[in-house]
Structure formats: structure tokens, C-alpha cells
Amino acid sequence: MTRRLAAALTILGALMLGGCGNDYGIDQNGQKVASERLDKQWVVLNYWAEWCGPCRTEIPELNHLAEELKSKSVGVFGVNFDNVQGEELKSASEKLGIKFTVLAQDPAELFDLPRSEALPVTYIIDNKGKVREQLLGEQTAAGVMAKLEALQSSQ
Template structure:
């Protein structure tokens, strides 16, 4: 009976340890390059989440602005993140992202449920999410780096 209990105890500890490790490796899916995106990369900082599609002409004009914004705000705890409206995955997502000239992270998995974002029904649409994970603003239509920077500053000043 002692051996059976020790075996059960060891197995239980192993399962428990595996569950802890799985919880610690929380991620939000893959990016356009097939790399895992760790959840902590998106937590505790402001997010600019942009929905785009290849067939969307204003999206094509907006992407260079978002690339510039991403570079400009990298040191300010702000992440620019893209989401393909057509839910492309894998190689298709990488190819489309490259064709659009996207330099910022594009997520395969839609983060809308995580941040309680309303469904995007028009493109382009950009959401600003604060450092606590709360959606603060929805920007419809083509945006500029300067315009988003101004809105971010105003929202940060509001607290």
C-alpha cells in the first residue's frame, strides 16, 4: 500500500507541476512569422490594435503610418499590433503582411475576446487599449501616426 501511495503522490506532483508550467507559458498565439507571442508582451502597456485587410485601400495608406508609430512609441510602453480582418493564418498571413509592408506584430489570433473589443464591422478600425487591458477608444477610418499619438497622450493624461 505504501508503494502505491508514493507512486500516486509522485504522479500527482508531476501533473501539478506540468499544469503550473502550462499556465506560466500563457501566450496569445502566433505572429505573422510563426513566432509565439507571449501574453506578457501585451500586458501592462498601452496597445494600438489595428484591423486591416489587403483589399482595403485606406488600410494600405494607413500601414506606413502605423509602422512609423510602432517605431516611434517602442520605448514608451506602447505596442502597435495588427489583426487581419479576414482571419488569415500561417503562410497566408505572413505573405499578406509582407505584401502590405507591415513591420509591427500581426497576431494570428484575434485579441478581441481578451480585451472585450467590439466586432470590427468597417475597415480600417483601430482600438486603443490601456495598460490595464481596458479598451479606451475606437478609431474608425484611416489614422495617422500624429493623430494616434495625440489621442494616446490625451487618454494617458485622463488616467
């Protein structure tokens, strides 16, 4: 009887967890990133590094874009290319003036992103989790917004 109960509980647990979406870990401030913030929504995902000059120039544009997209249910997220964590990630984000959420855990595997050797690189991911565009080099808020609107209207 206890085996059946254990099996039933295992199945029930798996079913319950199955509805929880992807685990996006924590952000640069140590706060949990809820799956609802990325799943079933359009996402602008930017890879940056502290040593990258064009990244530094692009950050204010992405801050502006994140603010502009708040009302449109599109998330702007960053990922540190060098995979720095904890206090180092928070410090690097603050130094660059990043106001949008920086994911401590790289979601490349979840979205099947190719590893880029050039920075900055920005991906536009649709509400089904499919990469729709890879933008290499420094971007502007207006340029990303135009690309995003074109992709959304063609869906």
C-alpha cells in the first residue's frame, strides 16, 4: 500500500510541477524571476559584458526600451556574457546603470540560443519561446521597437 501511495504522490508532484513553467533563477538583486515574466510573452534578451564598449553605450537605450515596453507586456532582460554571479553581478549591473532585469542564470538552453562570440547581441523571442531575431552589435530603443512591432504584426 505504501508503494502505491508513494507512486501516486510522485505522479501528482510531477503533474503539479509541470504547470510551473521554466525556472529562470534569480536576478542581479537576488530576487526570484517568476516564469510568468518570460513564458508566453515576447522577450528582448540582451547579452552584455562590463568590458564591452558598445554594450555600455547600448544600456541606456535598453533601459529606455524596457520602460517603453512595460505597458505592452514585453520583457527586456539581460544576461552577463561572462556569467558573473551574486554580488559581482549586482555590482557590474549597477556600474553600467542597468535598470532592467538581469538574469543570473543564462536561459540560452531553454530558448535554444546559439552561442554568440560577438557582443553585444540581442535576441527577440516570441510568446511561444521561439527565437525570431538575432541582432548583432549595438542597438537603439527605436530600432529594437521597430523590429519587434514588425515581427509581432507578421505573427
